[in-house]
Amino acid sequence: MKRALVFGAGVSGLGAKKLLEKNGYEVVLVDDKKAISSKEGMSIIPSVELFIKSPGVPYTELVKKAFELKIPVMDEVELAYRYMRKKDEQPKIIAVTGTNGKTTITTKIKELIQYCGYKCEFAGNIGRSFAELVIENIDLDYIVLELSSYQLENVREFRPDIAMVINLAPDHLDRYEKAGDYYNAKFNIGAKQESGDYFITNMNCEESSKRLSNINADIWKVSLEGGDGCDIYPEDGWVMYKDKKIIREEKLSLKGRHNLENVLFIAAVSEIIGLDKEKLREFLYNTGTLEHRMERFLEVGNTLFINDSKGTNIESSKMAIEAYHGCILICGGVDKKLDLKPLVEAIKTHVSTVFLIGELAEKLEKELIQGGYLESRIIRAGDLENSIGLIHQKIDIYEKNNILLSPATASFDQFKNFEERGKVFKELVKKYFTAGEKI
Known part of the structure; x- marks a missing residue:
């Protein structure tokens, strides 16, 4: 029987495993959290004919070993x-x-x-x-x-x-x-x-x-x-x-x-x-807009809440920030090692107050201050719930406000994915701002 190794037990890896098994392969699934370990995979790899690397998996020693042994390495796609x-x-x-x-x-x-x-x-x-x-x-x-x-x-x-x-x-x-x-x-x-x-x-x-x-x-x-x-x-x-x-x-x-x-x-x-x-x-x-993508999901008084949790990179969040000039922004997450200057410029020009969350918060705060953004307009909130709680205390809902979640990065430091982050954001907003209707 032909033998394949699938590295990564996410949606992509499990799909590849099913397809290979349907086509007569014995499949070894490697995932350090959900299947056999990478270390065990190293002992098995000489016996496989095909290596499927899931997209989220980095180029570890196991992947490099497959290339070294000239085993075909391909993506599930x-x-x-x-x-x-x-x-x-x-x-x-x-x-x-x-x-x-x-x-x-x-x-x-x-x-x-x-x-x-x-x-x-x-x-x-x-x-x-x-x-x-x-x-x-x-x-x-x-x-x-x-x-x-x-x-x-x-x-x-x-x-x-x-x-x-x-x-x-x-x-x-x-x-x-x-x-x-x-x-x-x-x-x-x-x-x-x-x-x-x-x-x-x-x-x-x-x-x-x-x-x-x-x-x-x-x-x-x-x-x-x-x-x-x-x-x-x-x-x-x-x-x-x-x-x-x-x-x-x-x-x-x-x-x-x-x-x-x-x-x-x-x-x-x-x-x-x-x-x-x-x-x-x-x-x-x-046609309608998609969830988590500049999603205007709640209006309370004159305050509009926008869920742009899909803003997982700087360019995407820049577009959202520019669309809501004068907004109150919730921003931050994983540090992707990107140049933050374009984000700093967008915040300086368009954001009245910024609430910083996640791993990126300290670094972004320093760059905002160095870039000339007033320190008094920066709030290190830590997480989404604290951000929403503080916003609830600070704003008058009957004044015109746009509250925008657009993190400019991924969410893995605090959430499973951007969908979970957006869902939590919407739940917290509804928890703290109980009046209003979905729009």
């Missing part, structure tokens, strides 16, 4: 893709990556395609693993995959029909030696594409433009600024496809400049696969 390509009926794959906007674009593309009457599901870094979807063997027209840089590090044959890199900004520098390594991992999404495939790129992103020479697919260009050669862009209150007006900006239900950028990518996919333009408009004029 690559594994699932190879098995999917063996099927007679193959859905088209739309693959989405970037620093910000991945989940919104992935979700809305799936919902749009379904709204237009086609069979479509999403997977990857959202909901279930790609492997689980392949195991289910559902009859689908399209699969939309949200992919992180981690999931793209060890792809080899993965070739989506449509790929996109939404934007690139420094992130995960606790994992990557330099930002360029992170950007290059993202661009693996289109590495195996060929002419006849489609690659959608953001012409406002300098780091993406630098890497387009590595792409062999048919390139579609989107831009918030327009310009020569762009396929999808805004102009005079419309979203344009080449020279044709297709969507009225003012009617879009997803508000804000960052969501307009998301709409450009969604519209590009719609044009590429030939969806009905009237259906596209109906969908984009009425």
